């Protein structure tokens with residue numbers, strides 16, 4: 667029997683500016699719909715170098731941000747004072763303008779180890795209004811998404827579709843410092859999953875991930891997402 671083709675839809679844009687406008691429109695519509703259906707909305711966003719313009723664009727969209735909780739798909743095990751903190755990136759670029767009224771639930775905790783931080787964040791994030799309404803994923807040139815690095819210790823556990831964990835620690839030689847990641851089922855269970863990537867090099871990696879039998883970590887999202895993954899790409 668042939669394996670199912672990865673579920674996705676490719677949205678191509680001529681520039682980062684056009685992509686940011688379209689993604690902010692789509693995400694703000696999704697957040698408004700969630701607020702109107704269940705009185706609140708939950709969105710998980712990525713860090714890294716790609717999402718800054720999208721964050722700044724989304725921050726000015728008109729919606730009831732006080733009813734929105736923003737969380738992270740992953741985080742470095744560093745405090746918000748670090749330039750590598752994804753929480754700091756979100757605070758400086760997304761939680762501004764209208765979105766300054768949103769609630770933020772980060773993953774970092776000032777514990778001795780990433781394992782302890784993940785365990786605390788896992789407990790505390792249970793209280794959020796799951797499932798995610800929106801998950802915005804990025805992707806590294808090695809095919810990682812969230813902190814599902816190809817060389818992560820225990821990658822199978824991070825990608826276990828039946829995991830009952832929300833947050834797990836990650837140790838991967840290629841990642842630099844230890845990390846915290848949301849698990850695959852929490853991300854794949856979102857009502858809307860977008861993969862935001864820019865540049866031809868990442869498009870090539872994506873094409874590899876979509877090939878039959880690919881083992882790149884990002885592929886697991888396509889295979890398990892409740893909804894077809896919406897790819898937002900610009901050169």
Ligand SMILES: O=C1O[C@H](COP(=O)(O)O)[C@@H](O)[C@H](O)[C@H]1O
Nearest residue numbers: 712713714715716740804805806
């Ligand atoms: O380490 C990370 O990398 C990915 C991709 O980042 P980029 O700099 O290539 O855009 C990101 O999605 C993830 O959240 C981040 O922690």
